[in-house]
Amino acid sequence: MRESITVRGFRFSGVACGIKKSKKKDLALIFSETPAVAAALFTTNRVKAAPVLVGMERLRRSKIQAVVVNSGIANACTGKRGVSDAEAMCELVGSRLGIAAGLVFPSSTGVIGVPLPMDRIKRGITKAAAALSADSFSHAAEAIMTTDRFMKVSSTSLVLGGKRVRVAGMAKGAGMIAPNMATMLAYVFTDAAADADCVNSILRRSAEESFHRVTVDGDMSTNDTVLLLANGAVGNRPIERGSREAAGLLRAVSQVMKKLSIKLVEDGEGTTKLVEIRVEGARSGADARKIAFVVGNSKLVKTAFFGEDPNFGRVMAAVGYAGVPVRPEAIDVSFDRVTVVRNGVGLSSREKQAARVLKRPSFKVRIQLHQGKAATSIWTSDLSHTYVRINSAYRT
């Protein structure tokens, strides 16, 4: 998985500074040689971590030159002290790198309700600033991990206006993954130049098709952040919203974010199955999405996936309580190509065929409502013993 990813004008580092008891890397630093045009999406949780509050403030100016992330402690539910700690992280980075603290974007992830050990963070920032290099992308990607089993990176390149530009991203997250980016941090970098409006629109449209379409446990974190930075190091003319180049960049960013979001589900705490929930024939995209997420978050559906049990009854029950007016007698359900419910009636004879589908590491549950033309897909995981083990023993 350790691809050697570089993005012109960006330098990266990831170090261990002792926040995690495991001595693993827990502080990442990312630096752009010039201030980059930035756009970000944040958790919609009303309980927002201190770095999210500070990050939202930073984004008012749409320019970011450095990103500092610690893992192990979330700096959430830490009151005023939390906010000064997040600001202090930015000031420390600013003074080490010789840039304004206002150009530094902070993130934290980990346990909630514990203050940051600022002495360690300070030493970590000094160490990370010294370690910055163009080819340490994977070190930074490693340093943002918490319960993640594997590092999540993705990159692609494309030619825009005669110049080859790169788009690369890193993400962390395994639990608290829910629509609206729960417990997830993702940073996407491009060396293309684009104006603020264009970067903002590309981030929002890409998230709609990626991070907003995945769920592991339906819990939403206090710290979620997706940040897109475009530093223009390739020297192209800044791309404007609505242009042909913007469409190309959107495709590339969407592809990177889609790959990262699927990796989040694959690495969902205790995941043994990656399942696409596809709802078709809905009256609206909103209806399709609502049903898909209710099915994808149902504890009974997810334990059935883990048990490799083609329990279409639980799927039907979840469709029924999703709060969307459906006609049960019109619904068809299939697991990959095996139809298990037709016109609302279970086909017991397909049980063995369906059971074979459920043994696959990845499959699709298709729910056809026959009410309209809207369709959507989301990705979810199963609910396994390991999920319970990880989350009952996380802190103790």
Add this chain to the structure above:
Amino acid sequence: MRESITVRGFRFSGVACGIKKSKKKDLALIFSETPAVAAALFTTNRVKAAPVLVGMERLRRSKIQAVVVNSGIANACTGKRGVSDAEAMCELVGSRLGIAAGLVFPSSTGVIGVPLPMDRIKRGITKAAAALSADSFSHAAEAIMTTDRFMKVSSTSLVLGGKRVRVAGMAKGAGMIAPNMATMLAYVFTDAAADADCVNSILRRSAEESFHRVTVDGDMSTNDTVLLLANGAVGNRPIERGSREAAGLLRAVSQVMKKLSIKLVEDGEGTTKLVEIRVEGARSGADARKIAFVVGNSKLVKTAFFGEDPNFGRVMAAVGYAGVPVRPEAIDVSFDRVTVVRNGVGLSSREKQAARVLKRPSFKVRIQLHQGKAATSIWTSDLSHTYVRINSAYRT
């Protein structure tokens, strides 16, 4: 747990007819010597099992004289055949007991999407009709169980208009317990006489304080039913809505239903903890309830309970995504008497004291919002390995 419960004018039986592979009791019959005034609440799931559709039809007349329940197969997602099977159950009971099929109320619980084995059901009804007796309450209560670890019954008595009347109930349910009575069957009987309007109002008000306040997994079933029968066998003058006697009967029915609903959570699949989630200082009861259920259904909160981890951060995160405008900096959270969050800030120093509370088999999580005067309590369970084991292996 085997109390010898009797309710004047009612006879009960519970037999094994081979629907369950385990050979356990799987068919219950309840008979009232005279048609009883009836009220019922049904699942709000849009995918309704056949017996629910038939039961809703029966309730139009507000008179029921017999109840037949099979466990093992839910008769849901079974199309037209399912509806004729549910009606056939009523006809078989009617002809055995010499009453109209329209006075027979059917229920089923178990696996979805499989047709009922009507030959076995038929033999079971014959056997159950022959076994009816005044002191077989517990046999019927046993026959309605599926994954339940213990039988759930409760009874009380009170004097109304100089006559001692009894209220007794039985319930089943362990998974798919969610607000709105998910996967739960409950039958409550009284020998008091009351008019239809009064019975209906008592059932609705009691459910609001009992079955609508508990959750195990947040999944809502296709079969839920709560039925209240008042047969008037004690010979009192029929109680009218709004009278002093109605208030007395309401207290008794509420008490029985509250006890049954708490037993549902105690027997929640894999439950090792019974937890009251109390939300105080909310702007409205609806807000308090919304937050309480989001916290009580959070997989991360529930696994923390199982791990005996006083992880207030997960509670705060769930409060934040409940969709209610809260002021995080005003929130206090306590586990029993130990305050762990004050003014939105985690109190790490209380960690050890709080951990001792979590070791108790039952405790209260109190969330004070400081926004208004509304408060509510709901009851939930933890999420354990056993939940995953039961639900991943339920059918296979």
